Amino acid sequence: MINKKSLLLLLFTFLISVMLVACNDDSDAGGSSNESGNESDTETNDNNSEEPYEISIVTNSYTPEPPTPESPAWQAIEDFTNTKLDITYVPSSNYEERFNITLASGDLPSMILTNKTSSFINAVQDGAFWDLTDHLADYENLSQLNDIVKNNISIDGSVYGLYRARPLGRMAVTIRKDWLDNLGMEIPTTTDEFYDVMYAFTHDDPDGNGQNDTVGTIVSEYPGPWDIMQTWFGVPNKWGD
Known part of the structure; x- marks a missing residue:
């Protein structure tokens, strides 16, 4: 002890x-x-x-x-x-x-x-x-x-350690600006707009090659990106921020 x-x-x-x-x-x-x-x-x-x-x-x-x-x-x-x-x-x-x-x-x-x-x-x-x-x-x-x-x-209302602080913006979503330009779309600022962009990236041939070979989003096996996305809906990340 x-x-x-x-x-x-x-x-x-x-x-x-x-x-x-x-x-x-x-x-x-x-x-x-x-x-x-x-x-x-x-x-x-x-x-x-x-x-x-x-x-x-x-x-x-x-x-x-x-x-x-x-x-x-x-x-x-x-x-x-x-x-x-x-x-x-x-x-x-x-x-x-x-x-x-x-x-x-x-x-x-x-x-x-x-x-x-x-x-x-x-x-x-x-x-x-x-x-x-x-x-x-x-x-x-x-x-x-x-x-x-x-x-x-805290445990039972008391603190028994010091947390390791992380900045809220230490990870981010990377988006293809050239694909947005090809489709005449703007950078999404809401979850609905983000959905529309993902849908268009998947179905509207954003690279212009005439092939059905694009996907709306790619997420790594590491759960960090989900930590970001769930905060968009008011859910805290696993650190409680």
């Missing part, structure tokens, strides 16, 4: 990591005076005078060679946050199995990546994870988390 000290430090570490780029940008822009720069150096030295705090993480990997402790980015995060990271990367193909084994072992890391699965819900109800609900408001960035998404990831 994650103790409260780990919880508070993890939240602090998360915020510091988010601020890293902004702090570097301010420094590069020359917005700090020598005096403020010296103060920053002093604070950093004071922080690093303490022993690094060890944080263990289990997450998935989509690449055969995930980052290692020798990575410059890994080392920079450790130096800036005064932490010692122990990250276990699990191939995404068998991550759910490894997640369940980790839960069953009772030896949980400080942080673990999970979806809202039945295994996770049962573990929460058994007291394996800390309730973060009352702590989020204490942090500037975490207090701005989307209330709708927080509600969707």
Whole structure:
């Protein structure tokens, strides 16, 4: 089980990591005076005078060679946050199995990546994870988390993790503008217009070759496109956005 000290430090570490780029940008822009720069150096030295705090993480990997402790980015995060990271990367193909084994072992890391699965819900109800609900408001960035998404990831009205935000427009439908021009049609802006375009692309020979060889739409096996299309009808995508 994650103790409260780990919880508070993890939240602090998360915020510091988010601020890293902004702090570097301010420094590069020359917005700090020598005096403020010296103060920053002093604070950093004071922080690093303490022993690094060890944080263990289990997450998935989509690449055969995930980052290692020798990575410059890994080392920079450790130096800036005064932490010692122990990250276990699990191939995404068998991550759910490894997640369940980790839960069953009772030896949980400080942080673990999970979806809202039945295994996770049962573990929460058994007291394996800390309730973060009352702590989020204490942090500037975490207090701005989307209330709708927080509600969707909540269990019995409480939040037990931080969601991974995705922009709503990260995927889109690609359409053949040349076919629209050939048929004298405009880019559709409603679901009815989109249907009319798909029908015309299928039946009205948009490529002009006189053959019945076109289709209205092609959707990949990956479910992402359906996430987009269902939002057109007021249905949230699987992230709850």
